[in-house]
Amino acid sequence: MFIAIPLETRPSWRSPPWVTLLLIAINCWVYIGWQMPEERAVGRMADAYVQSTLPALELPVYVKDVQARAGQSRRRRDRDRADLLAQALKAKAYSAIYQAMWHDNDFRSRLLADEVIRPGSPQYAAWRAERDRFTPREPDRFTERWSQDHDADAPFRPITWLTNTFLHGSLGHLVGNMVFLFLFGFTLEMALGRSLYLVCYLLGGIGASAFAAWMYAGMGGLGLGASGAVSALMGMYVVLYRLRRIPFFYMFFFYFNYARWPALIMLPVWMAFELIQHLLGGAQVAYMAHLGGLATGAVLMALVMQIRRVEAPTAAAPSPADAQQAERQGELKQLADKARALTRSLRFGDAAQVWQRAARLAPTDLTVLRAWFDSARHDPASDSFHAAARQIFKLSTRHAAHRQLQVESYRVYLDRAKPAIRISPATLQQLVRSFVLEGEFKDAEQLARALAASSTLPEGWVDTMDLLINALLKSGRAQDAQAWLPVLEQRAPHDALTRRLAAHTSA
Structure with a gap:
């Protein structure tokens, strides 16, 4: 094969290939609308044929006729077909033989013209009566009528x-x-x-x-x-x-x-x-x-x-945005290959610097960010290590993969950062949300307390606290949730969240 x-080239759906689609539709329409119903009808008639007296009268004669024609043609495919039909007759697979006979236009035309079972035969009267009852029920021969017929005596129908x-x-x-x-x-x-x-x-x-x-x-x-x-x-x-x-x-x-x-x-x-x-x-x-x-x-x-002049279509030139993206991807691959080579040479500091350059091209690529963080942590006092951590912590919390990387990286960062962690209140708030959404309530509360101690609270702090407190209540940690009431009364005394938690505590 x-x-x-x-x-x-690729098809342009701004100017669809309507003729090609029309040709496909016509082919499907002919097959589904005519040929499939015809085949189903032939199958139903095969079942009815088996229940009649015709198989005993016609099928042995048909198989002998096919064998005779195979002997004359000397083609292997004809001999194979004759052998299969003989085996089917022996196995009494009458339905399959009927369908083969129905498609055998040469034999069928001779059969219906009384050239196979002739009027002088003792079986003729019984066969003719049964055949006259059966033939009108058979479906029209749509497929064979419009197919090419390669029989020797087939009429010329261009x-x-x-x-x-x-x-x-x-x-x-x-x-x-x-x-x-x-x-x-x-x-x-x-x-x-x-x-x-x-x-x-x-x-x-x-x-x-x-x-x-x-x-x-x-x-x-x-x-x-x-x-x-x-x-x-x-x-x-x-x-x-x-x-x-x-x-x-x-x-x-x-x-x-x-x-x-x-x-x-x-x-x-x-x-x-x-x-x-x-x-x-x-x-x-x-x-x-x-x-x-x-x-x-x-x-x-x-x-x-x-x-006439015919221009061969070519692949469409990439748009400026696509070309810029391709260039960026090429540069990113070069930087990643270089950083991996430096890592294999145990030059972690140099690798971290190269990964940092790659992160500028792909600031949300988790593979790049993870590799940068892993390289930079070998020098936990370096600016690169702190920058890698901050870049990870700034990722959106909407994606589970982002949150999981943030949780893992924060724990490493908290353990290794020197002389201490460098996290702004806004970044702390981002981490609180990630830990809450990942169900890490203990760490989320620690981060939230550090955030609440900040002199200036970031925008959206109350929403973050609402997320934390609702998560604690839903997880059956009502006492932990109520412990936040003093903080809310101090930092957001007039907010609806404070009143709601106070009502819950008094109840």
């Missing part, structure tokens, strides 16, 4: 070269084709414009189907699916970009990676892959439709580019 997906590209054999078949239709289609729609892109898509599907009709003529089976048209888009895509090196995501069996290749190189690679798969005997996939689509798409784009 080989898959290569281009990554050169309309199916187009209609089969909107049919699919399963939901997985549909989803896979639609993903690749979008991946290649939106870029080509940007390059060609909606009308020309639609014409090229339809012509690509017709070309793929015509090539498949030639290669599979007389081999039997049905051809359906958008993969031929999608392959045409792939051929158009690589001719559009020619030798420009564009990024691809590729997968080869279980190995996958990114690479930047000249686009046109992918055309012979894809074509060779389809040809090899065909020669290896892949019977369930129309590899020749894919090959025909690739060739048709390449020729179409080459002709279009001879007639």
Whole structure:
């Protein structure tokens, strides 16, 4: 298995690829609206068929007919199919055989024309009566009517070269084709414009189907699916970009990676892959439709580019803000690499200075702040250690990760800081809130008492005390909460919190 997906451009939702989306919608509509109900109806009729007398009359004859045709064709897939049907007949899996027979247009047409069970047969009268009752109940053959028919005696119906590209054999078949239709289609729609892109898509599907009709003529089976048209888009895509090196995501069996290749190189690679798969005997996939689509798409784009100028879309240039962000990220990575190298050399002081520079670029990056703090704590009297602690303590308390780092760092800072901690009342208040929200009430109260002793209280102090006291009450620490009443009566005697706590204490 080989898959290569281009990554050169992204769809613009300011000018959506409406034709590509419309094609996807039509394919989904046909499958969900017609093909799925048809398959369900066939399943229901298979159950009814098993309950009738027809299996004993028709299925042994059908299996023998398939075996005879397999012997004449000498193709391995036909022999395998005949063997599977014989095993199913032996196991009395009549429902599965009926569904196979329902899709076998050649046998079914001969059966209904009395060419299998003939009028002179002793079983004919009973079979004909049962068949006449059963046939009108069978669903219309929508999928087979609009698919390509590769039987030797199939009528020439070129309309199916187009209609089969909107049919699919399963939901997985549909989803896979639609993903690749979008991946290649939106870029080509940007390059060609909606009308020309639609014409090229339809012509690509017709070309793929015509090539498949030639290669599979007389081999039997049905051809359906958008993969031929999608392959045409792939051929158009690589001719559009020619030798420009564009990024691809590729997968080869279980190995996958990114690479930047000249686009046109992918055309012979894809074509060779389809040809090899065909020669290896892949019977369930129309590899020749894919090959025909690739060739048709390449020729179409080459002709279009001879007639008019077509600009291949390129990745949008980054905005000034994006470019600035990318530059900042690059500088941040360089500083982080340098600081880690200094740390490995045990040069903690120098590493702390580099981490401090990194923190100016990313002041809320927890990885940077933690690394700065850890490096600086080896010199607990340094300005860098105190600055790292303050930077951590200033983080927003809305995020649990911030609060956890603040709690951990404060305990280290309290233990190691020299000659003493350097924390402003505003920072103390921030820490009180973090400790309360983390449920660390003992430390929160110690910090709150240090804050209350400040000569000037920071803005929002009463709100912080409200948070602390409510948390204590909710956790069943009413006595601890009431112990704050004297402080509130001294520092905020007229506040609603003071009156509320006083009322709670007296109650």
